[in-house]
Amino acid sequence: MRTRPLYDVVAALARVGVGIIFMAHGWQKIEAGITATGRSFDSLGVPLPTAAAIYSAFVEVLGGAALIAGLGLPITGVLLFMDMAGAFLFVHAENGVFLVDGGKIEDGYELVLALGLASLLFAAGGGGRLTVDRWIVARRLHNPDTEEEEEDDAASFVDSLRGTETPPAEQPPKKRRRATKTQPEPAETPDDSDNSEEDVMVAGARKAARKQRTPGVTEEL
Structure with missing residues (x-):
């Protein structure tokens, strides 16, 4: 548990140191000019010298800053390693290990090797x-629900836009009003007509019965 924080601090210091070296070399190329750096690469036998000058200058400056911040380390480290691999193969490999040997500048590969492997x-x-x-x-x-919350916020925003485009529709009240309009009033007229017809028939039957009874009464008298 104690070694992990110590390792994190040491790794951060290493990133800062390597990043500063990369930024310094990249900025040196930019100050000299991409054209001049390309000509220097051409004299050293580097293929596509102008493209190599642009790549090395900006990758070293931006990649060094990314190393210091610890941003995109897998990609940043690979890009810087490729930069140092090209410098090793096309410039420094044939000059031996040392940059300076016996007071003489040998321009060896010790620096590019260390920087490349550190980047890797x-x-x-x-x-x-x-x-x-x-x-x-x-x-x-x-925050595992951050993406879901963002999707919900986006969906609610789209729904709010749709709500502003279409007027609010009050479907349930309309249906109730239509139902009250179409509902027939409780009509009791058929029952009343049937009752009146029955009353007429009963009255007629009573009259007929009275007529039938009156002759019989006269005969008995």
């Missing part, structure tokens, strides 16, 4: 936890 180490995950990459991952792990 950072790309493989050796940059420690004091990085921007680690902070982004930790934030996502502590």
Whole structure:
């Protein structure tokens, strides 16, 4: 538990040191000019000297800053390693190990080898936890519902836009009004007519019965 924080601090210091060296060399190329750097690369036998000058200058400046911040270390480390691999193969490999030997500038490959392997180490995950990459991952792990909340917010925003485009429709009240209009009033007229007809028939039957009874009464009298 105690060695992990120590490793993180040491890795951060290593990233800062390597990043400063890369930024210094890249800025040196930019100050000299891309054209002049391309001519220098051409004299050293580097293929595509202008493209190589542009790549090395900007990758070293931006990549060095990314190393210091710990941003995109897998990609940054690979790009810087490729830069140093090209410098090793086309410029420094044939000059031996030492940059300076016996007071004589040999321009060997010791610096590009150390910088290239350090960049590869950072790309493989050796940059420690004091990085921007680690902070982004930790934030996502502590907030697993962030993407879902963003999707919900986007969906609610789209729904609100749709709601403003279409007028609010009050369907349930309309249906109730239509139902009250179409509902027939309780009509009791058929029952009343049937009752009146029955009353007429009963009255007629009574009259007929009275007529039938009156002759019989006269005969008895």
